[in-house]
Amino acid sequence: MVFNKNDVDYSLYLVTDSSMLPEGKSLYSQVKAGLENGVTLVQLREKDIETKDFIREAVEIQKLCREFNVPLIINDRIDVALAIGADGVHVGQDDMPIPMVRKLVGPDMIIGWSVGFRHEVETLAQWGPGMVDYIGVGTIFSTLTKKNPKKAPMGPQGAIDVLNALEDNKADWCRTVGIGGLHPVNIERVLYQCVSSNGKRALDGISLVSDIMAAPDAGAATKNLRCLLDNRSYKFVNLGLKCETVLSQTYKEVVNQVTSNRPLVQHMTNKVHQNFGANVTLAVGSSPIMSEVKEEVHELAQIPHSALLLNTGSVAPLDVLREAITAYNKEKRPIVFDPVGYSATETRKLLNDTLLSHGQFTCIKGNTSEILSLAKLTKEKMKGVDAFTGQIDNEMIAQATRVVAYTYKTIAVCTGEYDFIADGTFGGRYYLSSGPGLSAKDIPCVTIHNGSIPIMGEITASGCSLGSTIACCVGGVAPESNLFDAVVTAVVLYKTAGKLASTRCQGNGSFNVQLLDALYQLFHENSPEKWSTSLERLS
Numbered sequence: 241m242v243f244n245k246n247d248v249d250y251s252l253y254l255v256t257d258s259s260m261l262p263e264g265k266s267l268y269s270q271v272k273a274g275l276e277n278g279v280t281l282v283q284l285r286e287k288d289i290e291t292k293d294f295i296r297e298a299v300e301i302q303k304l305c306r307e308f309n310v311p312l313i314i315n316d317r318i319d320v321a322l323a324i325g326a327d328g329v330h331v332g333q334d335d336m337p338i339p340m341v342r343k344l345v346g347p348d349m350i351i352g353w354s355v356g357f358r359h360e361v362e363t364l365a366q367w368g369p370g371m372v373d374y375i376g377v378g379t380i381f382s383t384l385t386k387k388n389p390k391k392a393p394m395g396p397q398g399a400i401d402v403l404n405a406l407e408d409n410k411a412d413w414c415r416t417v418g419i420g421g422l423h424p425v426n427i428e429r430v431l432y433q434c435v436s437s438n439g440k441r442a443l444d445g446i447s448l449v450s451d452i453m454a455a456p457d458a459g460a461a462t463k464n465l466r467c468l469l470d471n472r473s474y475k476f477v478n479l480g481l482k483c484e485t486v487l488s489q490t491y492k493e494v495v496n497q498v499t500s501n502r503p504l505v506q507h508m509t510n511k512v513h514q515n516f517g518a519n520v521t522l523a524v525g526s527s528p529i530m531s532e533v534k535e536e537v538h539e540l541a542q543i544p545h546s547a548l549l550l551n552t553g554s555v556a557p558l559d560v561l562r563e564a565i566t567a568y569n570k571e572k573r574p575i576v577f578d579p580v581g582y583s584a585t586e587t588r589k590l591l592n593d594t595l596l597s598h599g600q601f602t603c604i605k606g607n608t609s610e611i612l613s614l615a616k617l618t619k620e621k622m623k624g625v626d627a628f629t630g631q632i633d634n635e636m637i638a639q640a641t642r643v644v645a646y647t648y649k650t651i652a653v654c655t656g657e658y659d660f661i662a663d664g665t666f667g668g669r670y671y672l673s674s675g676p677g678l679s680a681k682d683i684p685c686v687t688i689h690n691g692s693i694p695i696m697g698e699i700t701a702s703g704c705s706l707g708s709t710i711a712c713c714v715g716g717v718a719p720e721s722n723l724f725d726a727v728v729t730a731v732v733l734y735k736t737a738g739k740l741a742s743t744r745c746q747g748n749g750s751f752n753v754q755l756l757d758a759l760y761q762l763f764h765e766n767s768p769e770k771w772s773t774s775l776e777r778l779s
């Protein structure tokens with residue numbers, strides 16, 4: 241044993257698979273290219289191989305790893321690990337029980353365990369620091385590498401649950417690597433999103449197979465992965481942790497930018513909202529396109545200043561929604577997500593959770609019911625798409641908004657008489673091992689108010705149309721702009737228009753028309769110093 245277990249670098253953990261080597265490459269050459277370019281840990285995983293051949297291969301790879309001072313872990317085969325004096329073993333839930341493994345391998349060998357659930361973390365915590373050194377947290381996304389997966393993909397939220405369980409059970413010795421379906425396209429997002437709720441713990445690294453093993457140029461592939469890990473800044477859209485300078489000057493600047501850039505806002509939205517949302521988009525100086533066609537999402541996402549409003553009120557097929565998220569994330573264009581009726585039925589909740597685990601959203605907007613249930617602060621099912629009607633104070637709404645912002649690393653908006661807006665983006669920064677140190681209660685949150693305007697809640701698609709307005713503002717601002725300011729501007733503009741319309745209308749029917757007129761007027765006048773809506777920053 242040449243390693244101090246505490247000093248192991250888990251950041252880029254290569255797991256081998258000789259069944260996917262490209263032509264002309266060997267297991268040895270791929271591992272070597274990986275080691276030369278930043279792999280920090282290697283696991284030899286050979287499923288269908290004679291013991292004699294496994295040993296021969298293991299000895300060769302061990303020699304190579306030692307040249308690079310990188311530990312070698314053997315998958316499953318404790319006998320092989322012992323025979324060659326490997327640095328560690330990795331076992332799954334269905335393999336030999338961990339206490340027996342520890343008894344066989346002694347105190348110094350690294351033991352890794354595949355973990356997907358909270359109760360497994362509780363077990364390892366009860367065993368104490370002498371048993372499991374690290375866990376492979378997964379499966380995060382579905383993967384072809386695992387032939388017969390027994391677990392459904394857990395998504396980043398499942399990984400966060402595991403990190404929380406480690407914190408709750410004070411298993412501070414145990415390191416973590418995310419595993420399953422991790423590729424350059426999603427690694428930054430996973431690292432960005434997977435932080436324990438107390439802000440203390442992030443993943444220690446990622447573990448992957450195909451992106452190195454199957455790469456025609458494994459060196460270049462590893463270099464690219466290393467870059468993603470070392471970047472620590474996930475610029476899916478430009479984000480800054482500002483928000484203290486939200487004044488009329490800021491609103492004016494946002495409106496100016498939307499005016500000059502005239503964003504194209506793709507709506508994937510419910511049938512009720514289609515027409516009104518397109519008109520609201522036009523009223524605030526932007527171009528709507530209502531499209532649910534899978535084949536065109538990539539083309540639309542590539543248009544400068546495009547933005548996507550994804551509203552699940554009545555939904556397009558799941559594969560279309562997923563493709564749209566993939567496209568806008570790939571192009572680093574903003575997505576506003578409106579999980580209408582999130583907890584009304586189990587089906588709706590599952591659909592929204594699936595989408596939430598599929599990508600990164602710039603803003604998540606909901607009414608009090610949606611935000612409270614997303615924050616898991618109520619177990620009550622929503623009545624259709626209605627806002628919460630039970631007892632609730634502003635402190636609880638602020639908490640729920642912050643929890644949603646923090647959990648999804650997004651800008652969360654909760655609507656109602658008071659609108660709450662929280663910034664959980666951390667300026668796009670991500671962490672390895674220890675998190676940002678802040679929890680949900682510490683992140684910036686503002687509330688905006690313009691008196692009670694009950695009629696705003698009494699027309700359908702009023703919340704959906706705030707979603708359109710937000711999408712126009714985040715799509716329309718210049719790339720270097722602060723998106724929190726853009727979201728706040730949209731919410732303040734919309735509330736001001738609602739107030740104005742409520743004084744001009746004669747009832748629900750004419751309110752709709754007046755709301756469009758007011759939005760158009762306020763946007764084009766662009767004199768926010770006259771807007772009546774107030775903003776307060778919460779501590």
Ligand SMILES: Nc1ncnc2c1ncn2[C@@H]1O[C@H](COP(=O)(O)OP(=O)(O)O)[C@@H](O)[C@H]1O
Nearest residue numbers: 607627655656657692693694696697702703706
């Ligand atoms: N009582 C109210 N006073 C002032 N504004 C309200 C009130 N109820 C709703 N709104 C505004 O109406 C819009 C829709 O909010 P809400 O009714 O909460 O959402 P949804 O339509 O999604 O159920 C938001 O812009 C919100 O600020």
Ligand SMILES: Cc1ncsc1CCOP(=O)(O)O
Nearest residue numbers: 510512553700701702703704
């Ligand atoms: C009634 C209804 N049903 C499905 S979507 C929808 C519109 C919801 O609009 P909002 O949440 O903005 O009031």
Ligand SMILES: [Mg+2]
Nearest residue numbers: 699701702703
């Ligand atoms: Mg409404």
